[in-house]
Amino acid sequence: MAASKLARGSGVALWRQIAAELEAEISDRHFPPGGRLPTEHELAERFGVNRHTLRRAVAALEEKGLVRIEQGRGTFVQGGTIDYAVGKRTRFSENIRRQAREPSGRLVRSGRFAADGDVARGLGLRRGTQVILLETVGMADEVPISLGSHYFPARRFPGLIDAFTQTGSISAALSEAGVEDYWRKSTRVTARLPHDNETELLEMPRTRPLLICDSVNVDQDGDPIEFGRGRFVADRVQISLESL
Amino acid sequence: MAASKLARGSGVALWRQIAAELEAEISDRHFPPGGRLPTEHELAERFGVNRHTLRRAVAALEEKGLVRIEQGRGTFVQGGTIDYAVGKRTRFSENIRRQAREPSGRLVRSGRFAADGDVARGLGLRRGTQVILLETVGMADEVPISLGSHYFPARRFPGLIDAFTQTGSISAALSEAGVEDYWRKSTRVTARLPHDNETELLEMPRTRPLLICDSVNVDQDGDPIEFGRGRFVADRVQISLESL
DNA sequence: ACGTATTTGTTCGTATGTATC
């Protein structure tokens, strides 16, 4: 790896360049999660800068929550990203627990709306048809992972919001409405930068990308019962499509 | 075009009326997908409002995903994005042609390297084992879509680079090496911002995210023959996992 | 490598209308 990607006097402070490079290497898993970074001395030598300069870069990474600094021990790459398995049957809690993390969630919005573009298309409804929205933030070990918007045909699930607030679970609420089982019909993945309200709810920097995962769930008869749009903090989760 | 469709003091905020008008014109293809909207200054003048008011309208369109705003460049109509279908058998050219676009590609790098982290893990090799790398830029209608790094075990495919430069196709090159068919065993999707060389090769802004798609392909016996890392420009493509 | 023009992004301040208590 070239040690001298640094552009001195380029208008970008050296520590910013170093921080960006280190961040990229962490994101690349060149420095794996949980692992220790080289010592400050080693890194300073590699980049050809003073240790003060390097410390400024690492401090920036710590502020972003990418690394954890322990005096006398070293600098460690923060929390392994979650491997979120998307399959025919995808449940948030199971997924998080499989990663040996503690799942939790909270409802941030709910209500009845008129379906438009993607929602109407996903559920196979005409634009303007009423749908129920449940919007939740999913967390692992109290760290926000995802913001999920779940849309259901209002005609078929009139009491869904109450059922959800009582059970705290979407699958349980659907079960009360007579849907024993359901599975994923299609999945579409994109990426974009977060909006302001998303950065707040997900406690993330404005500069880091989101992974958007749209899905349609159908019941036993193949009728669409849910259109879901999950927004995952790309730095904290990766989506895995193992053996669908 | 009527400049004064705006009804001031009608109970509907000006910015909402402007957003609706612009949305109609986008849907009309008056502003075609991929094209640039007039500047904020021009639009503000056309509607006879302050730039703030216009910006509020355009922000609403961005939130809906109809346009994409790039500082210093302009506002671009979103859409015409490629739906890249990932399945058991995923071939770039077929995928692009299915979208009624003309696929092309070029080799940007190739060589022999020692496998490290993800590559070694994906191919089930020990770290340090030699692998062949083929790195290509994939384009649709001459617009760069993806940057793909394809790693193969060097021991099994010693002449792969020559075969590829002759045929220009990975599947054809593998076929020459005796691999009749192969399919995808696993897929992992993440997102991050691009590195500098990626922005150059993909002709994209530094501020827009990449969709990273890691995959492992296996042959008839289930042996890994390729580890691939595709980097897709998130604004130009979405990944679809229909009916795996 | 550098300056200039263009375009979007941000932050002041000010004023007005509307809904609520």
Add this chain to the structure above:
DNA sequence: GGATACATACGAACAAATACG
């Protein structure tokens, strides 16, 4: 009516990213 909060709209200036010669 009065007080308050909030969304809307306008104006000016500057910051930041980009494009171009």
